[in-house]
Amino acid sequence: FSRSADAMVTYNASTAVQRIRVFISHNWSVARIDKFLALSLKYNFSLAFMTFVLLLLLLSIVSLTGHNPEIGADISWIGPDRAGCLARIIIAPVVLFVFIFGRDICTAFGWKGPSAFLDKACIHQEDQELKVQAINKLGAFLRISDHMLVLYGNEYCRKLWTVYEVANFLTTNDIKNLDVVPVLLPRVFFSAMLVFFINGAMTMVLRSCCHFRAGIYIFSCTLCLVYLRTCSRWARHKVETQNLLTNFEVRECTCAVEEDRPMIYAKIADLMRISRRVERNACLDEALTAFNETVRQKLPQAFKVIFGWSMLSYEQYVFVSLILVAPNAVDSLTQIDSDFSNQVINSVLRDIMWGFSIYPFVLWFMEVCVARWQHWTGCWEWILHVVILLFAATFAVAVSDSTTLLWSRSSTDSPWITLAIAVTVILGTFTTVLLTRRRSAARSASFPQQLQQQQQQQSR
Numbered sequence: 001f002s003r004s005a006d007a008m009v010t011y012n013a014s015t016a017v018q019r020i021r022v023f024i025s026h027n028w029s030v031a032r033i034d035k036f037l038a039l040s041l042k043y044n045f046s047l048a049f050m051t052f053v054l055l056l057l058l059l060s061i062v063s064l065t066g067h068n069p070e071i072g073a074d075i076s077w078i079g080p081d082r083a084g085c086l087a088r089i090i091i092a093p094v095v096l097f098v099f100i101f102g103r104d105i106c107t108a109f110g111w112k113g114p115s116a117f118l119d120k121a122c123i124h125q126e127d128q129e130l131k132v133q134a135i136n137k138l139g140a141f142l143r144i145s146d147h148m149l150v151l152y153g154n155e156y157c158r159k160l161w162t163v164y165e166v167a168n169f170l171t172t173n174d175i176k177n178l179d180v181v182p183v184l185l186p187r188v189f190f191s192a193m194l195v196f197f198i199n200g201a202m203t204m205v206l207r208s209c210c211h212f213r214a215g216i217y218i219f220s221c222t223l224c225l226v227y228l229r230t231c232s233r234w235a236r237h238k239v240e241t242q243n244l245l246t247n248f249e250v251r252e253c254t255c256a257v258e259e260d261r262p263m264i265y266a267k268i269a270d271l272m273r274i275s276r277r278v279e280r281n282a283c284l285d286e287a288l289t290a291f292n293e294t295v296r297q298k299l300p301q302a303f304k305v306i307f308g309w310s311m312l313s314y315e316q317y318v319f320v321s322l323i324l325v326a327p328n329a330v331d332s333l334t335q336i337d338s339d340f341s342n343q344v345i346n347s348v349l350r351d352i353m354w355g356f357s358i359y360p361f362v363l364w365f366m367e368v369c370v371a372r373w374q375h376w377t378g379c380w381e382w383i384l385h386v387v388i389l390l391f392a393a394t395f396a397v398a399v400s401d402s403t404t405l406l407w408s409r410s411s412t413d414s415p416w417i418t419l420a421i422a423v424t425v426i427l428g429t430f431t432t433v434l435l436t437r438r439r440s441a442a443r444s445a446s447f448p449q450q451l452q453q454q455q456q457q458q459s460r
Contacts, residue, residue, distance in 0.1 A: 010121045021114035023145035025165045028256065030153040030183055037186035038151050042179070043113060044102035049319060051098045052091065056326055059087045063333035070334055084334040087327035092197035095323070096190070116149075117141055139267070142169050150180045152303065154237060157244050160253040160264050163295060164271075170298045171275045178302050184237060188230050188311050189320065192363065195227055196324035221389055224366070228385045231367045234311050235374035241303070248295045250288050311367065314360065321359035325351040358399055362392050 026035055062068050068084030098105070103113055122141075124130035142148075148169045156162050169178065250268065255261045269287035272278045277290040312320075329351040369388045376384050 011124050014121045017115050018144075019115075020117045020141065020145040021147065022116040023142060023148045023165075023169065024116050024118050024151065025148055025162055025169075026151040027153055027155050027159050027162055029155050029159075030151065034153070034183040034186070035151050037190065038181045038183050040099050040102070041186045041189060042149065042181050044099050045316075045319075047102045047106070048095050048098045052095050052319070052322070052326075055091050055094060056087075056330055059090070059327075059330045060333055062086065063330055066334065068331065068334050084331035087330035088200050091327050091330075092193065092200075092323050096193070099190075117145060135263075138165070139168055139271070143172055145169065145173075147177045147179060148173070150178065150303075151183055152180050152241075153183045154240070155254075157241065157248065157295075157299070158253055160250070160255045160261065163248075163250065163253060164264055164268055166299065166302065167268075167291065167295055168271055170302060171271060171294075175298070175302050180303050182234075182237070182311070184230075184234050185311060188227070188234060189316055191230055192227055192312075192320045193323050195224065196320060196359075200324045200327060221393060224389055224392075225385060227363075228366055228370055228388065231311070231370040232374060232381065232385070234367075235371040238371070239374065242300075245296065245300050245303070248292055248299070250291050250295070312363070317360035317363055318356055320363065322355040324359065325355040358396065362396055365395075366392050 024039075059068070063084050063086075068086050070084055106113065123134040142165065148166065150156065150162075150166060166178070255264065265284060265288065268291050269282075269284050272287040272290045272294075273280055273282065277294060278286050282290075366388055370385070373384055
């Protein structure tokens with residue numbers, strides 16, 4: 001991704017095809033690890049989720065059959081004195097392994113993924129003659145591509161080649177065939193997942209060793225600050241992208257090899273003439289001006305995934321939340337036949353509510369608050385993060401204690417069972433509707449409206 005070494009090895013990995021399933025557009029200046037994680041999240045999410053569900057089922061059987069090693073201290077504060085530990089230790093690392101190596105695992109079993117065009121592999125990086133031939137046919141590669149995957153980084157709309165690629169693709173393809181994955185997205189997703197995994201593991205250790213509940217909250221808040229810092233960086237990146245696309249100027253774009261600029265300008269002019277944006281005999285300046293208007297018109301709609309209320313989707317929020325609560329529920333099944341069976345069942349149901357409603361809402365709330373006041377910098381930014389964290393923690397503790405009391409009552413009184421289930425369903429439905437509607441509404445809103453809203457927030 002970042003250099004042209006071993007050109008023959010990567011070039012020999014490519015093959016001739018009639019159609020290209022996915023054209024991967026990226027900047028070489030973006031770190032390799034960021035692009036790799038973005039591709040892993042895009043193509044391995046379904047496989048990782050299925051692995052997650054399979055592990056839950058297998059470890060549930062292990063817990064129910066009494067083969068899950070138990071440790072002291074309950075995991076719900078009101079349940080049994082002992083619980084299993086395998087789920088909290090195994091599930092998250094295995095899921096992360098599948099995220100990283102899932103495609104390699106599929107290839108080992110003969111399950112190949114979609115054909116993709118990646119310039120490092122499909123354009124020879126050392127043989128200049130082959131390289132020029134491939135670059136001259138770049139438009140043909142784009143025309144026979146069914147989809148384009150944009151690995152969007154800070155420099156994407158500032159680089160001449162990548163802007164030309166995405167604009168060329170959109171002139172001949174529908175906007176729905178374009179997928180945009182911000183390279184910062186996997187950092188938010190995996191950092192949240194690691195925060196929840198480490199939080200669950202440390203909670204297990206602290207509760208089994210010293211029952212130090214305050215220490216658990218302090219540790220959790222420290223990890224959440226890391227998540228808030230990542231969200232703050234994303235909020236500024238979003239505003240920067242909005243301003244850049246609104247005032248796009250192709251002549252200000254940079255080119256890694258400046259000698260390629262006249263060639264790219266000529267390709268842009270040809271593209272504008274073929275797409276009838278300008279007359280056949282239009283000069284280069286007219287073509288570049290028309291290209292500016294095309295980019296300002298098409299790219300904001302194409303990149304609308306970047307301008308939503310939240311960076312993660314509801315499914316991703318739930319997945320991250322379940323990394324914490326689902327292993328707890330599975331480990332508590334070791335006491336299902338004990339005197340604490342009612343508490344275990346209540347704990348499992350309460351964990352479901354947390355995984356599908358409370359935790360996704362708290363994560364979404366923190367991200368939205370950071371984005372709302374993203375113009376605060378310096379010490380004020382840290383104060384803002386602490387205030388948001390304290391508010392979110394207070395809300396989470398209040399809901400935790402109230403639901404714990406509610407579910408403990410339900411173990412002895414049947415009317416309370418009905419009320420507890422009703423509260424669980426209502427909270428889950430509310431969070432699902434809130435996050436899905438907010439995200440879809442932000443995606444469907446016009447770009448000028450979003451920019452106007454952002455400018456109003458900054459003025460405040």
